[in-house]
Amino acid sequence: MIANQLPRSLADNPRLDAWIGFDAPGQVRIATGKVELGQGVLTTIAQIAAEELDVALRRLRLVSGDTGEGPNEGYTAGSYSVENSGGALRIVCAEVRALFLERAATLLDCAAQELDVEDGAFRRDGRPTGFDYWRLAGDIDLSREATGGAAPKPVAAYRLVGHSQPRTDLPDKIGGGAFIHDMRMPDLLHARVLRQAWRGAELGALDERALHRAARRPIEILREGSFLALLGADEASVEAAAAVAREKAAWSGGERPPDEAAEAGWLMAQPAAERVIAEGEPAEAGERIEATYSRGFIAHASIGPSCALAHWDGTRLDVWTHSQGVYPLRQSLARALGLDPVAVAVRHRQAAGCYGHNGADDAAFDAALLAMRRPGRTVRVQWTRADELTAAPFGAPMAVRLGAALGPQGRPAGWSLDIWSAPHGQRPGMHGAVNLIGAEALSGAPSRVPPGDVPDANGFGSARNAFAPYDLRAQRIVTHFLAGHPVRTSSLRGLGAFANVFAIESFIDELAEAAGQDPVAYRLSLLPDPRARATIEAVAAMAGWSPDAPAGEGTAKGIGFSRYKNKAAYMAAIAEVELDEEVRVARLWCAVDAGLVVNPDGAANQVEGGIVQATSWTLKESVRFREGRAGCTQWDTYPILRFSEVPAVEIRFMDMASEPPLGLGEVAQGPTAAAIGNAVARALGARIRDLPLSRERIIAALM
Amino acid sequence: MSEAAPLMVRFTVNGRSVEVDAAGDVPLLAVLRGDLGLTGSRFGCGLEQCGACMVLVDGAPAYACSRPAWSVADRSVATIEDVGRDPVLAALKQAFLDEQAGQCGYCLSGIVMSARALLAREPSPDRAAVVAALDRHLCRCGVHNRIVRAVQRAAAHLAAEGAAA
Numbered sequence: 001m002i003a004n005q006l007p008r009s010l011a012d013n014p015r016l017d018a019w020i021g022f023d024a025p026g027q028v029r030i031a032t033g034k035v036e037l038g039q040g041v042l043t044t045i046a047q048i049a050a051e052e053l054d055v056a057l058r059r060l061r062l063v064s065g066d067t068g069e070g071p072n073e074g075y076t077a078g079s080y081s082v083e084n085s086g087g088a089l090r091i092v093c094a095e096v097r098a099l100f101l102e103r104a105a106t107l108l109d110c111a112a113q114e115l116d117v118e119d120g121a122f123r124r125d126g127r128p129t130g131f132d133y134w135r136l137a138g139d140i141d142l143s144r145e146a147t148g149g150a151a152p153k154p155v156a157a158y159r160l161v162g163h164s165q166p167r168t169d170l171p172d173k174i175g176g177g178a179f180i181h182d183m184r185m186p187d188l189l190h191a192r193v194l195r196q197a198w199r200g201a202e203l204g205a206l207d208e209r210a211l212h213r214a215a216r217r218p219i220e221i222l223r224e225g226s227f228l229a230l231l232g233a234d235e236a237s238v239e240a241a242a243a244v245a246r247e248k249a250a251w252s253g254g255e256r257p258p259d260e261a262a263e264a265g266w267l268m269a270q271p272a273a274e275r276v277i278a279e280g281e282p283a284e285a286g287e288r289i290e291a292t293y294s295r296g297f298i299a300h301a302s303i304g305p306s307c308a309l310a311h312w313d314g315t316r317l318d319v320w321t322h323s324q325g326v327y328p329l330r331q332s333l334a335r336a337l338g339l340d341p342v343a344v345a346v347r348h349r350q351a352a353g354c355y356g357h358n359g360a361d362d363a364a365f366d367a368a369l370l371a372m373r374r375p376g377r378t379v380r381v382q383w384t385r386a387d388e389l390t391a392a393p394f395g396a397p398m399a400v401r402l403g404a405a406l407g408p409q410g411r412p413a414g415w416s417l418d419i420w421s422a423p424h425g426q427r428p429g430m431h432g433a434v435n436l437i438g439a440e441a442l443s444g445a446p447s448r449v450p451p452g453d454v455p456d457a458n459g460f461g462s463a464r465n466a467f468a469p470y471d472l473r474a475q476r477i478v479t480h481f482l483a484g485h486p487v488r489t490s491s492l493r494g495l496g497a498f499a500n501v502f503a504i505e506s507f508i509d510e511l512a513e514a515a516g517q518d519p520v521a522y523r524l525s526l527l528p529d530p531r532a533r534a535t536i537e538a539v540a541a542m543a544g545w546s547p548d549a550p551a552g553e554g555t556a557k558g559i560g561f562s563r564y565k566n567k568a569a570y571m572a573a574i575a576e577v578e579l580d581e582e583v584r585v586a587r588l589w590c591a592v593d594a595g596l597v598v599n600p601d602g603a604a605n606q607v608e609g610g611i612v613q614a615t616s617w618t619l620k621e622s623v624r625f626r627e628g629r630a631g632c633t634q635w636d637t638y639p640i641l642r643f644s645e646v647p648a649v650e651i652r653f654m655d656m657a658s659e660p661p662l663g664l665g666e667v668a669q670g671p672t673a674a675a676i677g678n679a680v681a682r683a684l685g686a687r688i689r690d691l692p693l694s695r696e697r698i699i700a701a702l703m
Numbered sequence: 704m705s706e707a708a709p710l711m712v713r714f715t716v717n718g719r720s721v722e723v724d725a726a727g728d729v730p731l732l733a734v735l736r737g738d739l740g741l742t743g744s745r746f747g748c749g750l751e752q753c754g755a756c757m758v759l760v761d762g763a764p765a766y767a768c769s770r771p772a773w774s775v776a777d778r779s780v781a782t783i784e785d786v787g788r789d790p791v792l793a794a795l796k797q798a799f800l801d802e803q804a805g806q807c808g809y810c811l812s813g814i815v816m817s818a819r820a821l822l823a824r825e826p827s828p829d830r831a832a833v834v835a836a837l838d839r840h841l842c843r844c845g846v847h848n849r850i851v852r853a854v855q856r857a858a859a860h861l862a863a864e865g866a867a868a
Binding site for chain 1: 749752753800810841844
């Protein structure tokens with residue numbers, strides 16, 4: 001909202017016409033590089049644009065995620081969309097409105113301040129002037145750079161922003177053909193791709209006759225190295241042949257992960273690149289408390305398996321994908337296929353919920369490669385349930401070791417935090433690598449480039465939320481980065497924050513207990529940030545927190561707090577659990593400070609969804625490897641939270657409309673896990689430090 | 704390879720009589736989405752484990768993903784596209800929109816079909832009944848509580864309409 005400081009998205013895409021156009025009468029084209037992943041971002045972006053322009057929401061036509069049209073905003077990730085894309089459009093639309101008003105004022109021979117805008121029409125003293133955006137569109141050249149010179153509306157003038165708006169895309173998603181899976185093209189060639197059993201696995205000889213026999217109609221078999229695809233006009237025949245191929249395929253070589261590839265002890269014993277992020281202070285004399293926490297692999301587990309379509313006409317490659325980043329994907333596709341990026345058009349189409357770097361990009365490569373091998377045909381690649389659960393990158397396993405001594409008044413001193421983590425960012429193009437699994441399977445594929453950690457400027461990867469928000473004088477933070485981890489891991493909602501917040505907030509409860517203090521009061525005494533304290537006080541009031549609640553009685557409450565990335569939204573959560581041999585989260589209260597909330601109902605939906613998903617991760621989810629392969633081939637072997645297991649959720653947003661919007665899409669993951677973990681520790685009278693808090697671990701703790 | 708002979712079967716979809724080739728145990732879902740262009744029913748797992756493909760066969764919820772199309776010969780199939788004909792489905796869809804009971808929306812059409820069957824046998828289900836009816840459906844975005852409220856909202860709306868009629 002500061003006129004002379006352009007948001008990053010606008011600095012990268014400064015031309016006004018990259019964002020907005022008045023091409024059709026009565027309509028406004030609003031382009032964003034951010035894409036709809038199920039989080040409702042297009043509705044939120046539309047609210048911001050319509051607000052600044054003073055046009056009705058229905059006049060907006062949103063263009064999203066298209067390399068041929070619209071700004072390059074990298075990935076839709078990291079809870080940056082409202083801040084960056086929304087921030088850019090706020091400035092662009094304010095500036096465009098001012099340009100048009102200035103022009104209208106000249107034509108009307110009056111001052112621009114005498115005019116206002118009502119649903120796109122310019123009025124003077126409340127009466128129509130006959131001018132509107134569309135009538136003047138020909139007079140104003142928008143192929144100019146934004147200056148940031150026009151002041152956006154003050155918050156007090158908002159009519160759309162800050163008020164709940166129904167999602168514009170939802171009606172078509174109940175029954176309509178809204179998804180990439182529903183696209184139909186003439187002359188479609190259906191395809192399935194056999195996935196490598198593990199990274200670098202080499203495919204042995206395969207009896208192609210058996211595959212043909214399994215198909216009722218003609219299929220083609222395309223094999224290049226260990227990349228095997230089945231193609232045909234009849235999807236059922238292609239799938240039948242693919243099922244036989246999966247069963248008969250023999251794999252050798254490569255980097256077969258050990259069964260214990262997610263265990264804290266194994267992670268901590270691997271060669272790792274050590275990096276001191278914060279020096280801290282010398283360890284305090286006195287009794288030192290130490291504890292190690294861990295999480296395993298978590299699958300994205302989207303309900304709709306990945307899908308992509310592609311068409312190659314001999315010179316131009318068209319790709320339809322549900323990737324989070326069409327521009328970075330275009331670069332990687334072009335590089336892997338030996339094309340000039342300008343010959344590749346990548347368009348986003350919506351799919352099932354996306355919570356990070358899933359199989360979308362890989363499916364796009366599958367389709368692109370196959371399209372180039374079958375020029376003139378549109379190839380449609382559909383992943384299976386097993387592909388989606390086992391071949392998409394996993395959320396990275398981590399071990400987090402904390403240490404501190406108790407100083408005067410029980411305050412922590414000599415705080416240290418060590419993180420062992422597999423990579424949180426192996427998206428296409430990151431760290432100079434193509435990062436597309438289909439390309440890795442081809443004969444002559446270049447050897448793998450060791451991945452790096454997510455840059456600090458992007459909010460850290462393994463060290464995301466490693467800085468405890470408490471007044472600790474100095475913290476020592478060290479990451480031990482496992483670039484060579486054999487399992488492909490990448491960004492999943494929250495990245496390192498899920499494990500780090502779980503660890504820090506569990507440890508704070510352990511310190512509070514050692515200091516003989518109530519966990520809520522202990523946090524409040526250590527938190528310097530008044531907004532942080534206010535969210536904790538709010539949730540404690542909502543949940544009726546009592547310092548005298550009994551422990552070890554099979555039911556209890558626990559608290560968790562964090563500010564996502566230490567710079568986005570704040571959330572404090574209290575979970576109430578019931579426990580026998582399994583944990584049931586009965587209720588979850590939370591208070592969120594996200595500054596100005598553009599679409600309150602949409603934000604509540606996101607936060608509650610994050611809470612439910614994090615509850616699932618915390619109680620149930622961890623991928624097990626056996627004989628080198630991920631065991632989670634179906635929902636039976638990768639159970640997620642069901643309707644009967646979902647907690648009642650109560651959310652309160654702090655009234656902070658005068659503060660800038662803070663990203664909240666990932667805010668719930670860490671605090672939810674911490675609140676549940678602390679509640680379970682109280683109910684159980686013993687602490688489980690490894691996620692998930694599974695039945696086996698509860699039983700072991702009860703022994 | 705030999706092309707198997709077609710196996711033509713006739714059944715009703717959303718009140719319309721159709722005839723399709725159901726040879727080779729082709730799943731009902733493939734016939735609905737492919738041959739008939741009814742893309743509202745979704746592929747999620749092909750294993751009867753997630754419910755994204757749920758349709759009604761003679762009014763009862765059925766997984767279309769693994770059920771052979773030949774098995775619905777001479778039977779009546781309803782999909783989410785029946786929303787234009789079926790006032791209960793229409794009320795459910797409206798209640799889902801009123802509650803904003805969705806994020807990605809991929810699981811919703813299957814869930815709405817199970818809810819449709821529930822309301823047919825239990826017009827005013829309590830929360831526990833809705834949860835029980837939907838427990839075989841998976842939602843990854845975490846919209847469960849809104850979905851349960853939406854089903855109860857639709858039931859209340861239909862009851863009020865019935866009372867007014």
